[in-house]
Amino acid sequence: MDVVIAYVNGLDPVWQKEYEKYTNTPILEKRFRDWGTLKFLFRGIEKNMPFIRKVHLVVSGESQVPEWVNRQEVDVVLHRDIIPEQLLPTFNCNPIEMHLHNIKDLDEEYLYFNDDMFPLMPCKPTDFFRDGKGVLGMNYHLFALDMFKQICRNSDNVARKALGKCKLPFFLRPQHICSPMLKSEVQELYDMIGDEIVASMTTTRTAKNLNQYLYLDYMYLKGKIINERLSKRHFSVGVASASKLRKFIECPTRKLTCVNDVQLSEERYEELRTALLNAFETRLPEKSKFEI
Numbered sequence: 001m002d003v004v005i006a007y008v009n010g011l012d013p014v015w016q017k018e019y020e021k022y023t024n025t026p027i028l029e030k031r032f033r034d035w036g037t038l039k040f041l042f043r044g045i046e047k048n049m050p051f052i053r054k055v056h057l058v059v060s061g062e063s064q065v066p067e068w069v070n071r072q073e074v075d076v077v078l079h080r081d082i083i084p085e086q087l088l089p090t091f092n093c094n095p096i097e098m099h100l101h102n103i104k105d106l107d108e109e110y111l112y113f114n115d116d117m118f119p120l121m122p123c124k125p126t127d128f129f130r131d132g133k134g135v136l137g138m139n140y141h142l143f144a145l146d147m148f149k150q151i152c153r154n155s156d157n158v159a160r161k162a163l164g165k166c167k168l169p170f171f172l173r174p175q176h177i178c179s180p181m182l183k184s185e186v187q188e189l190y191d192m193i194g195d196e197i198v199a200s201m202t203t204t205r206t207a208k209n210l211n212q213y214l215y216l217d218y219m220y221l222k223g224k225i226i227n228e229r230l231s232k233r234h235f236s237v238g239v240a241s242a243s244k245l246r247k248f249i250e251c252p253t254r255k256l257t258c259v260n261d262v263q264l265s266e267e268r269y270e271e272l273r274t275a276l277l278n279a280f281e282t283r284l285p286e287k288s289k290f291e292i
Contacts, residue, residue, distance in 0.1 A: 001109035001129060003045055004056045004100050006093060009034040014063035019091050025204045035273055038066060040280040042290040044119040051125045055290060056103050058096060073290045077103050087201050095201040097212035101186040112179040112212065116259050120252040120283060130226060134180030137229030138220050140170045150207040158210060159217035162193055174216045177232045177256055185224055186215045231255040238262035242275035249279035
């Protein structure tokens, strides 16, 4: 299986200039801030997921590729390589996620990681895929009170429609961790409703969007997802203390973790960033083959 990582460095002046040119939306710092932790995702993959065939790093342009990335080991994929021209440039994760299946030489089984997700303990291939099916926890939600949940509801509705099923008052929301995707299933759905997917996309995120959960919902409703929660711990930096973050990363009790960013003061950001980097250096001190 492969790993696909979507990454953005909001401090990149080239990216910032493009953002200002094509949007009227202030940069949402929490969505684009770079914590400096990407290399630890790569280290975690090498140490704890040795079965991974290939890692693909998806970025908007060459200026977004960290200088330490070893291109002999990392397949760098630019947005223009996979996303329809009419959707570019984009500063919205949804058009990116909906077109990852277009990556050249992508394996049938692939895991999609956000750059805030990390494998901290040894994993097995069967943690993520079994008998041609993905493994992921799937929950039902009733209320869509914010933009993200509205997008989740949109995706659930469209997946059901594609399968000839009726809308329900509740909607699926997959576990928030790396997504186990089957390329053939994703391609099948895109071939069916690609025009609808493209029409839902916007330059920055809005409530009309669809997201990658569309594919997971479709797979689940077809019996291609085993509803079993992956071993993971979720942290929001808005409520997690620096000491709690550091303790878990240095001595994890779950295989995976996700550290979600939120709006923070500069002082709080620096405190947590320092704690995270120090903890990751302790847990994953050895440079990976993905680094120069």
